[in-house]
Amino acid sequence: MRRSLLRLAESVTSRPLKLQESKGSLLPPIPLYRRLLRAHRHLIPEMRLLGDDYVKAEFRRHREVTNAAQVIGFLSQWQAYLNQMPKGAGGEEFRGKKLDPIMYEKMSTEQLGQLYELKNATKEVWKSPQDPKDSEGSSS
Incomplete structure (x- = not known):
């Protein structure tokens, strides 16, 4: 995402959104991307490979998006997905x-x-x- 979009996403994190899916405020794109890939470490290898490839492709596709509503929607949906992922290696198995x-x-x-x-x-x-x-x- 362009630098201005990064600033836009960062400014959103200072105030909570009124979306049901988001728990508080949104993470900026790069930290969210990193946390998603870290969360996939606890999946079985086949699911991790598929999930990592999908996350990388989606973030690449949305790199040039300039519409603020689309950026917020994109980030909030990925954060909602992250909140559903198991927390740590000892966590429950992720079934979707x-x-x-x-x-x-x-x-x-x-x-x-x-x-x-x-x-x-x-x-x-x-x-x-x-x-x-x-x-x-x-x-x-």
């Missing part, structure tokens, strides 16, 4: 949660496409090598 139907309805066509791609990518990661469907297709 179902997507809120209201959020699903608000998504654009592009976002729905990205969600579908993410769904397919996670199926590939979690596919077992002993999957019976794979052995049927390779024997013919």
Whole structure:
């Protein structure tokens, strides 16, 4: 994100937002990015790899955003995700949660496409090598 956006995000942290998802104030982009990657250290390796790649790609895509509302929304959603992550290696196993139907309805066509791609990518990661469907297709 450009320097002016960093200052914009930093100025937001001095006063609490009135968003239900945020617990207090927002972290600036760089510290939030670092905390997300640190939180992923406690996931199993496959989930960590997928999560790290996704976080890095999303922060790269939003680097040039100039709309303040989009920046605040972006940061608040990532902070809400961070607040759901397990705290430390001894924490509970992270299982995720179902997507809120209201959020699903608000998504654009592009976002729905990205969600579908993410769904397919996670199926590939979690596919077992002993999957019976794979052995049927390779024997013919």
